[in-house]
Amino acid sequence: MLADLKAAWRLRSGQAGVRRLALLTLLVMLAGATDGIGLALLVPLLNSLGATEAGPAAGLYALLPRSLPALLLLFLAVVLLRALVSRARQIATAELSFDFAVALRVRAYAAIAHASWSHLRRQRAADFHALFSTEIDRVEYATHLLLDTPARLSILAAHFVVAFAIAPGFTALALAFGAALAWLMRHRLTESRRLGELSSQANLRVSREITEFLQALKLTKAYGAETQHVAAFEAAARGAEGADLAAARLQANTRLLLDCVVAVALAGFLWLAAVWAKLPLADLLVLILVFQRLLPMLQSVQELSQQFVHASPAYRSVAAAIEACEAAADPAAAPDAPPIAFEREISLEDVRFGYGGDHPEVLRGIDLSLPAGSLTVLSGASGAGKSTILDLLAGLLAPQSGRILIDGRELTPEIAPAWRRSVGTMAQEAFLFHASIRENLAWSSPGASDEAMLEALRLAGLSGLIAALPQGLDTVVGDRGASLSGGERQRLALARLLLRAPRLILLDEPASALDADNEERILETIAGLRGRCTILLVTHRPHAIAAPDRHVALAGGRLVDGELLDGRLG
Numbered sequence: 112m113l114a115d116l117k118a119a120w121r122l123r124s125g126q127a128g129v130r131r132l133a134l135l136t137l138l139v140m141l142a143g144a145t146d147g148i149g150l151a152l153l154v155p156l157l158n159s160l161g162a163t164e165a166g167p168a169a170g171l172y173a174l175l176p177r178s179l180p181a182l183l184l185l186f187l188a189v190v191l192l193r194a195l196v197s198r199a200r201q202i203a204t205a206e207l208s209f210d211f212a213v214a215l216r217v218r219a220y221a222a223i224a225h226a227s228w229s230h231l232r233r234q235r236a237a238d239f240h241a242l243f244s245t246e247i248d249r250v251e252y253a254t255h256l257l258l259d260t261p262a263r264l265s266i267l268a269a270h271f272v273v274a275f276a277i278a279p280g281f282t283a284l285a286l287a288f289g290a291a292l293a294w295l296m297r298h299r300l301t302e303s304r305r306l307g308e309l310s311s312q313a314n315l316r317v318s319r320e321i322t323e324f325l326q327a328l329k330l331t332k333a334y335g336a337e338t339q340h341v342a343a344f345e346a347a348a349r350g351a352e353g354a355d356l357a358a359a360r361l362q363a364n365t366r367l368l369l370d371c372v373v374a375v376a377l378a379g380f381l382w383l384a385a386v387w388a389k390l391p392l393a394d395l396l397v398l399i400l401v402f403q404r405l406l407p408m409l410q411s412v413q414e415l416s417q418q419f420v421h422a423s424p425a426y427r428s429v430a431a432a433i434e435a436c437e438a439a440a441d442p443a444a445a446p447d448a449p450p451i452a453f454e455r456e457i458s459l460e461d462v463r464f465g466y467g468g469d470h471p472e473v474l475r476g477i478d479l480s481l482p483a484g485s486l487t488v489l490s491g492a493s494g495a496g497k498s499t500i501l502d503l504l505a506g507l508l509a510p511q512s513g514r515i516l517i518d519g520r521e522l523t524p525e526i527a528p529a530w531r532r533s534v535g536t537m538a539q540e541a542f543l544f545h546a547s548i549r550e551n552l553a554w555s556s557p558g559a560s561d562e563a564m565l566e567a568l569r570l571a572g573l574s575g576l577i578a579a580l581p582q583g584l585d586t587v588v589g590d591r592g593a594s595l596s597g598g599e600r601q602r603l604a605l606a607r608l609l610l611r612a613p614r615l616i617l618l619d620e621p622a623s624a625l626d627a628d629n630e631e632r633i634l635e636t637i638a639g640l641r642g643r644c645t646i647l648l649v650t651h652r653p654h655a656i657a658a659p660d661r662h663v664a665l666a667g668g669r670l671v672d673g674e675l676l677d678g679r680l681g
């Protein structure tokens with residue numbers, strides 16, 4: 112519980128949050144005070160109505176007016192003030208908890224966006240999805256309860272003060288009753304917390320099922336695996352239902368127990384007050400009112416504590432996910448830092464790399480030079496480490512030893528974000544957004560003109576398609592580019608890359624998912640880019656590129672002459 116609250120404190124959002132919290136505290140204290148004063152005024156009010164023979168006024172009561180209209184006016188003013196304070200408090204609580212949740216969502220988004228690729232590649236997209244879909248919602252709910260608690264406690268305290276002034280013995284008894292109730296109910300809090308943790312895990316399982324199912328929709332249809340996915344989802348959803356149902360049952364049982372105990376306690380207190388202590392009628396009426404409100408308040412404090420501990424484990428899971436990403440953040444590149452250009456060459460010097468853990472070393476001393484404007488072809492068996500080399504050159508991964516030099520300047524994690532602005536990458540299956548061709552292109556180069564876009568499309572060999580589309584650049588390409596053919600998707604991704612005018616282009620089998628004819632044509636287009644920029648092309652068909660400047664291959668973690676290796680393999 113303390114760990115949850117510490118995590119909640121770490122997740123708060125800066126000074127503005129602290130100021131608002133101070134304002135809320137003030138309103139909470141005012142709410143308690145006005146509530147107490149309103150209740151305390153009932154005694155002289157009832158006395159002046161003639162409920163009891165009024166004795167000489169003592170203490171602060173001596174300052175009050177004695178006439179009924181003046182007392183009524185005062186009572187009215189206090190009740191009105193209490194209503195206004197309560198309204199301001201409710202709005203301040205809502206503002207604070209909504210603001211906290213939005214700031215948290217934005218912080219989580221930014222933490223993921225800025226985390227290094229080395230960290231992100233080890234995470235599950237579904238876990239991030241669960242963070243946004245359920246865990247932050249639970250944090251928001253727990254925060255609302257947390258912010259509401261001081262107000263409830265201060266109103267509770269005001270009731271106790273008034274009750275104490277009227278009947279100290281009974282109030283002490285009620286306090287002891289409240290403490291005993293909390294002691295007896297402590298196991299329910301532990302159980303509620305356990306169920307809260309179960310619920311977090313169950314929600315994570317549901318999120319994993321949904322995310323992976325949606326990512327593999329086409330594959331699911333192609334393999335006829337629909338029933339299998341529906342069954343797995345139902346099992347996960349029923350698991351989450353089970354955890355939530357157990358929490359709801361616990362809550363309902365607690366309420367039943369408290370309803371019975373509180374009703375018996377209320378009857379007992381009143382019987383003692385009326386029959387045994389023989390309190391004056393005005394005092395008795397106010398005491399009835401106070402106890403009738405006080406005991407259900409104790410009950411609701413217990414219930415809300417249970418709900419809080421059920422939701423509060425989310426503070427820790429959210430803080431852990433955000434802080435792990437923040438700890439692994441890429442060094443921030445100054446937004447106005449110019450992209451890093453190179454005039455001569457980019458080279459790898461004795462680069463070694465492994466993915467850590469039990470994974471064997473992938474690259475064992477790579478020396479490679481890519482002269483500016485050259486086209487280099489990289490081949491090698493599956494799993495040889497070709498994509499790893501591309502990720503190292505893009506500054507997404509860092510070598511364990513050795514160096515990557517850009518015109519002699521070392522590519523360090525500090526300059527990697529700025530360097531990536533000079534690099535264009537493209538993978539086997541291009542990712543396109545469900546948006547227009549124009550929006551997909553502008554994503555890589557905001558503010559690019561139509562002329563620049565049409566030129567990039569021409570270079571990528573898409574002029575014909577654009578001319579044939581009635582809506583031209585405004586044609587929407589569908590989910591992940593579903594309304595385009597595989598070849599068109601890859602070409603559009605190539606145009607998006609070229610629009611950025613990158614100095615280095617890293618292509619990871621950009622056409623291998625296509626038929627031979629399409630693959631050949633895309634490789635021809637790429638070969639035509641030679642001289643405009645420096646290209647490193649990973650392909651399993653190195654001979655489809657006519658006379659590259661260099662052909663190297665990876666084998667056993669080292670680079671060898673590609674022609675020799677392919678000749679040997681062939």
Ligand SMILES: Nc1ncnc2c1ncn2[C@@H]1O[C@H](COP(=O)(O)OP(=O)(O)OP(=O)(O)O)[C@@H](O)[C@H]1O
Nearest residue numbers: 232466470473491492493494495496497498499500
């Ligand atoms: N995130 C990772 N964690 C652990 N090992 C990894 C990771 N990514 C790749 N590997 C391992 O590193 C080795 C090189 O992978 P890489 O993707 O660079 O090979 P590749 O030559 O591009 O293969 P392919 O031609 O099949 O795409 C492989 O053995 C692979 O299993």
